[in-house]
Amino acid sequence: MKRPGPLLTLLAGLVLGLFMLTLNATSGTKTASSSYREESPSASPKTPPTSSATPSTSPTPSPSKPSVANANYAGRTNDDAASVAVSVRDGKAVAYFCDGRYKEAWLRGRVNNDGSVKLTAPNGAVLDGKIEQGKKIRGSVKDEGRPYTFTADKAVKPSGLWRATAKVRGAKIDGGWIVLPNGRQTGIVTRDGKTTSAPRIDPETGTVTVDGQQLTAQPVTP
Template sequence: MKSSGPLYTLFAGLALGLVMLSLNATTGEGASPSGGAPAATAIPSPAPTRTTAGPSTGPSPSKPAAAKTSYAGRTDDDTAAVSVSVRDDKAVAYFCDGRSKESWLKGDVEDDGSMKLSGKHGAELTGTLADERIRGTVEIEDRPYAFTARKAVKPSGLYRATTEVRGAEIDGGWIVLPDGRQVGIVTRDDEPSKAPPIDPETGAVTVDGEHVTARPVVP
């Protein structure tokens, strides 16, 4: 009788193979077709977030500065000159006789063009802006001066210089009339006198030997 050892070995190998096939069938669902590691499951990426552009919050364009307009003319009695510088609803005026009497005044301009400006020592200017001219009255030292000041084209207009020259406080005012004439006063430590002429193109003027620059007056 032949030995049965090889048959047992063969049956044992077949049984082991069947067990392995059963295990593969149970656990191999995620295996790749090539028998490698299970394929990674793709995770869908989130949909892009849509943003709605709102109104710009950045700085808005700056408002352009309002243009300044000057007016210059003589009093009705031709003894003095008056100039008014206007920007928006503000005005600065200068009354000057070119010798010793002067006054700086300031105030508001109403929507209808009327204005009432005030200065030191009770000085007052009342007038109305219309048709590119100002018609009104300046009252200085209890005396009224009627005037008409027409729109001035540069270099005509109102100029001022404040500085110190040779230890004295200098305050100079100039009115350049449309015909080129100049009327002005320079006050040295509260002592007024006739002003030297300025160069209306540059504002340059020499006061007591010193070079000074007079600048257009802006409200």
């Protein structure tokens, strides 16, 4: 009865040892796996490249500016029948067509980036032209169905376009003058809708006498 004791004890120890060995192996595997999963994110961080972190952006375009410089132009039609003056400011233009007797038209419109202009007047007159390198403008004015081709050179004050409006002896006065670079003048004064040739203007001061009253004309801009 005493002999089986050591054998059973040995078997029990062997079983216990196998159980503990299996338990350690299983625990070690879990620990290693858990440790790997916890350390893997920090072991190989995914940092995006610097070039992709900052998206490329195009520079914000600045507001477009008119490509045609501000200037005044004055000249004659090719048949020498009338004068034409054009004033350009900030992409806009105003023009005056005048024969110095009874025919006149005030025209307005925009200046395209290529220097071309198409100006219109309340009386139906139309001016089509092209500014050439800021030195002159060539084109035509169509008034009352008749076209007048012209060339107007760049004008520097006192030459250019002038206008005066006032009340003289109860009459509404509206006068327009074109002063050419050579000093030649063309103008018309309208008194309550009736047109006559305008008296000479002093281009240095803008003063002019109409019906005995001195007026001051001003340079015209859009």
